[in-house]
Amino acid sequence: MASSDPVYLRIVEDLRRQIVEGSLPPGGSIPSRAQLTRRYGVGETAARHALRVLVAEGLVVGKVGSGHYVRERPDLLPLHRDRFLGHHAPLAADLQAQGLRVTWNWRLERVPAPPGIAARLRLPESAPVVRTRYVLRAAGRPVQLAAAYEPAELAGESGPAEGAEARQSVPARMSAAGIRVTGVVESVRTRVPEPAESDMLDLVTGTPVLHVERTHLAGERPVETSDIVLPGDRFHLVYPLTFPA
Amino acid sequence: MASSDPVYLRIVEDLRRQIVEGSLPPGGSIPSRAQLTRRYGVGETAARHALRVLVAEGLVVGKVGSGHYVRERPDLLPLHRDRFLGHHAPLAADLQAQGLRVTWNWRLERVPAPPGIAARLRLPESAPVVRTRYVLRAAGRPVQLAAAYEPAELAGESGPAEGAEARQSVPARMSAAGIRVTGVVESVRTRVPEPAESDMLDLVTGTPVLHVERTHLAGERPVETSDIVLPGDRFHLVYPLTFPA
DNA sequence: AAGTGGTCTAGACCACTAT
DNA sequence: TAGTGGTCTAGACCACTTA
Numbered sequence: 001m002a003s004s005d006p007v008y009l010r011i012v013e014d015l016r017r018q019i020v021e022g023s024l025p026p027g028g029s030i031p032s033r034a035q036l037t038r039r040y041g042v043g044e045t046a047a048r049h050a051l052r053v054l055v056a057e058g059l060v061v062g063k064v065g066s067g068h069y070v071r072e073r074p075d076l077l078p079l080h081r082d083r084f085l086g087h088h089a090p091l092a093a094d095l096q097a098q099g100l101r102v103t104w105n106w107r108l109e110r111v112p113a114p115p116g117i118a119a120r121l122r123l124p125e126s127a128p129v130v131r132t133r134y135v136l137r138a139a140g141r142p143v144q145l146a147a148a149y150e151p152a153e154l155a156g157e158s159g160p161a162e163g164a165e166a167r168q169s170v171p172a173r174m175s176a177a178g179i180r181v182t183g184v185v186e187s188v189r190t191r192v193p194e195p196a197e198s199d200m201l202d203l204v205t206g207t208p209v210l211h212v213e214r215t216h217l218a219g220e221r222p223v224e225t226s227d228i229v230l231p232g233d234r235f236h237l238v239y240p241l242t243f244p245a
Numbered sequence: 246m247a248s249s250d251p252v253y254l255r256i257v258e259d260l261r262r263q264i265v266e267g268s269l270p271p272g273g274s275i276p277s278r279a280q281l282t283r284r285y286g287v288g289e290t291a292a293r294h295a296l297r298v299l300v301a302e303g304l305v306v307g308k309v310g311s312g313h314y315v316r317e318r319p320d321l322l323p324l325h326r327d328r329f330l331g332h333h334a335p336l337a338a339d340l341q342a343q344g345l346r347v348t349w350n351w352r353l354e355r356v357p358a359p360p361g362i363a364a365r366l367r368l369p370e371s372a373p374v375v376r377t378r379y380v381l382r383a384a385g386r387p388v389q390l391a392a393a394y395e396p397a398e399l400a401g402e403s404g405p406a407e408g409a410e411a412r413q414s415v416p417a418r419m420s421a422a423g424i425r426v427t428g429v430v431e432s433v434r435t436r437v438p439e440p441a442e443s444d445m446l447d448l449v450t451g452t453p454v455l456h457v458e459r460t461h462l463a464g465e466r467p468v469e470t471s472d473i474v475l476p477g478d479r480f481h482l483v484y485p486l487t488f489p490a
Numbered sequence: 491a492a493g494t495g496g497t498c499t500a501g502a503c504c505a506c507t508a509t
Numbered sequence: 510t511a512g513t514g515g516t517c518t519a520g521a522c523c524a525c526t527t528a
Contacts, residue, residue, distance in 0.1 A: 006516060016440075032494060043518045051495085056301050058437045064495045065525030076434055082486055171488065183488050189321060189481035190435035190453045192303045195261075208435045208453030208477065232453065236434035239484045241327055243416065243428050251497060277513060288499045296514085309514045310506030 007042050011050035019059050019070050030060055030068035058206030058233075071204070076236045081186060088169040091228075095138055104136045107162040110152060117149045120215060120225045128152035132167075135200070142201055143234060148226035154179065170216050170224050179218045187213040188237060193229075201231045208232040252287050256295035264304050264315055275305055275313035303451025303478075316449070321481045326431060333414040336473075340383055349381040352407040355397060362394045365460060365470045373397035377412075380445070387446055388479060393471035399424065415461050415469050424463045432458040433482060438474075446476045453477040 018024040031039060036047035051068055054060040062068045077098065084093035092102040112126035121129065129149045136144035150170075154177045167173070171181035193201065193209045201209070212228040263269040276284060281292035296313055299305040307313045322343065329338035337347040357371035366374065374394045381389035395415075399422050412418070416426035438446065438454045446454070457473040 008516080034493080044520080045517050048495090049516080052297075062495060063526080065493080066527075067494060078432065081484065085486060085488055181488055184486045186484045186486065187323065187481050188433050188455070188484070190455050190477040192451055192453065206437055208437065210433070210435050213481075232435040236432050236458075239326065239431045239433070239486075241330060241429045241431065241484075243330055243426055253497080279512080289501080290498050293514090294497080307514060308507080310512080311508075312513060 007040070008046040008049040008053070011036060011040055011042070011047065012053050015050070015054060016057075016059060024070050026070050026072045028070045030054070030070065032067055056206050058204070061204055074234060077234060078238045079230075079235050080238045082238075082240055085184065086169055086171060088167050088172075089134075089136070091144060092136060095143075100138045102136065102138050104134055105162070106132050106134045106167070108132045113149065117225065120213070121149065121151055121222050123151060130155040143231065145197060145200060145229045146226055148224060150224040154223055174216070174218065174223055179223055181216050181218055181223065183217045185215050185217065186237075186239075189213070190232065197229055201229070203231055204233075210235065210237065212237070252285070253291040253294040253298070256281060256285055256287070256292065257298050260295070260299060261302075261304060269315050271315050271317045273315045275299070275315065277312055301451050303449070306449055319479060322479060323483045324475075324480050325483045327483075327485055330429065331414055331416060333412050333417075334379075334381070336389060337381060340388075345383045347381065347383050349379055350407070351377050351379045351412070353377045358394065362470065365458070366394065366396055366467050368396060375400040388476065390442060390445060390474045391471055393469060395469040399468055419461070419463065419468055424468055426461050426463055426468065428462045430460050430462065431482075431484075432460075434458070435477065442474055446474070448476055449478075455480065455482065457482070 015024070015030060024030070030051070033044060033047045033051065036042070036050065037044055040047070051060065051062065055062055055068075059071060060068050061071050077095070077100075079091055080094050081090070083097075084090035087093045089102075089104060092104060095102045109131050110128060111131050113121065113123055113129045115125075117129065118125050118127055121127075123129070128151075130152055132148045134144070134146040134148070135142055136146070154174065168176075174181050189211045190208050191211060193203055193207070197203070197209060203209070209232050210230040212230070214226045214228060215222050216224040260269070260275060269275070275296070278289060278292045278296065281287070281295065282289055285292070296305065296307065300307055300313075304316060305313050306316050322340070322345075324336055325339050326335075328342075329335035332338045334347075334349060337349060340347045354376050355373060356376050358366065358368055358374045360370075362374065363370050363372055366372075368374070373396075375397055377393045379389070379391040379393070380387055381391070399419065413421075419426050434456045435453050436456060438448055438452070442448070442454060448454070454477050455475040457475070459471045459473060460467050461469040
């Protein structure tokens with residue numbers, strides 16, 4: 001009953017059912033390769049493959065030398081994207097408001113606009129832009145990678161090129177260039193992390209990321225755009241929408 | 246150079262580099278297991294494993310009997326979550342405005358509030374609610390699964406229990422119960438799809454989903470909430486935010 | 491010292507695709 | 510008919526954890 005053709009799927013389905021039902025609780029231990037071969041009467045390959053699949057699904061984590069365990073799922077922290085819009089680091093401010101200790105680093109470079117960025121800023125190909133890379137940490141752990149771009153002619157040359165302190169916020173900096181920021185558009189997608197992101201964010205296998213493309217507008221004109229990458233197992237993004245009357 | 250300890254990782258990194266660089270273009274074919282064993286001087290297991298990893302990353306798809314190919318990535322369709330807020334099916338309306346042919350089915354049931362839903366609607370545990378399940382299709386392909394819940398006492402008994410036609414929108418139905426809907430809150434997360442979702446949405450391995458938790462509010466009071474699941478390789482969600490003056 | 495997961499070899503069968 | 514991916518067997522070595 002309730003089994004499919006391939007042998008390993010019988011194991012996968014069996015264990016998955018126990019996990020979602022809760023008879024294998026989070027943190028609980030999964031039978032070892034050797035136990036699975038005995039219990040289900042299959043070869044090592046099938047047992048191994050079954051465990052691989054569960055790991056890829058993010059249901060299970062393997063600890064070398066110890067065993068496989070049902071993955072513990074941290075609660076998702078809400079990020080209220082409408083709050084702290086005037087701040088330099090709205091996400092950091094939101095997390096701090098929730099009682100987390102947040103630190104960050106940033107580094108500023110002048111570069112030709114990468115493909116895609118030029119279009120987002122409505123600039124010609126390879127126009128000079130200022131790129132700022134951020135790494136945000138909460139309680140010491142990296143929780144956000146971001147790269148922000150603005151046209152070089154709007155960036156000015158105020159302030160340091162890197163640090164752990166707050167820069168001025170985007171609207172504050174733009175206002176120094178005589179530009180009033182009127183709105184932000186955020187575009188949210190999801191994808192599998194790149195290896196470098198997986199490393200930096202310390203992601204377990206099977207964790208997708210949220211990728212937010214964020215653009216500041218002065219009227220219709222884009223004046224700053226950024227790519228924000230967040231671990232999908234730690235955050236959810238909250239957007240309030242006002243209803244037409 | 247540029248290689249790591251395990252043998253299979255050398256293959257993975259080599260192929261991944263060629264894919265992201267574009268020397269292996271989308272749709273292009275990946276060396277077969279046999280070719281990889283010869284070319285890299287490794288056993289079948291390592292070659293097999295390397296291909297598995299690339300498939301899990303969503304960079305590659307395997308076609309049985311034919312070969313592995315670089316995955317073709319469809320453009321992401323924007324879903325403007327602020328538009329068509331007064332419509333029965335805002336997502337469908339948005340897609341139709343983009344020129345897609347959209348159809349849907351829904352089915353209505355009276356059930357006790359599932360865990361989590363009661364809290365979201367601020368109802369007691371297992372309070373009676375009306376659940377409506379939707380399957381949305383664009384150009385014939387399923388593109389959205391949704392389950393909407395509203396308190397049974399607000400639902401009334403107007404209209405059919407299932408169909409392919411539009412129901413009244415949430416604010417229209419609520420207004421019949423004397424309630425004026427004032428806002429919506431959307432909470433966006435990402436996760437690996439459940440097997441049933443993978444089936445229904447026809448997802449290739451390595452595709453995460455976007456999961457939107459959407460709640461209609463009358464003032465502070467939640468009057469309807471829904472879970473919306475979207476394939477992560479087809480859509481991105483667009484939220485405009487107005488900037489404080 | 492025993493058990494475990496991660497990696498790997500050498501081979502095999504099947505259903506399927508391409509020609 | 511030859512090649513391919515998906516599955517599977519029967520083993521093996523290593524670094525690591527656990528006790």
